Amino acid sequence: MPSIRAKADISSLPAIRDYVLNIAREADIKGDVPPKLDLVLEEVLVNVANHAYGKHGGEIEVDCSVKETSDSRTFCFQMRDWGIYFDPLNVDKPDTTADIDERPIGGLGLLLVTTLADDCQYTRHDDMNILTLSFNV
């Protein structure tokens, strides 16, 4: 399956969403994995769109694959960007017990990603950030 390359911008969300969910559909992946994919792909795209590049913007590349062993099946989603070094797995977790007055606005996207994906890996390779999220299917 070829990868998809798009502007690191929220306007790319519909195209990336169609790309990822179509691959999941073709692989006959059902249950709660497609809704989880739907959510995490938005969260990681928004994160890169807001933080990876300066005002000149940049691109992202996404691909998906299904890995099968004799006793397991895993859907892998990978997003790559060429922005500043950023490890989304190494950020402080927001306080989810604070009340309405004390709660800062924002910071929940990456918490949703790390909670919903079964496995998360981040690698910096040369000038590229690589985030791989896996889901047991």
Added chain:
Amino acid sequence: MDFNNTKNGDALVVIVSGRMDAITASEFDAQCQSWIEKSETKVVIDLSGLEYISSAGLRSILSAAKKMKGAQGELLFCGLSGMVEEVFNVSGFAAMFKIYSTTEAALAG
């Protein structure tokens, strides 16, 4: 995202349907602003028709709740299920807000 508003006694019941994502979430902010301008102080948000919510949606809801509280009002929620309910649980929103199973329960609460 669609909003269907019905006045029920002192409360405003808002049925939200569709997707609350990074592209559409600002519509919720605009709606909340109109409730505050109309001096609504008890707004029951029925999410049973909401297919999807991301952190951008949570951001709008929290921002709206802060503004409502500042105007001596409050947001109550009902009809959560599936991924919407899971997102509320993971984020702690389920504990932070008053959540009811049905609109009737929210109106009585």
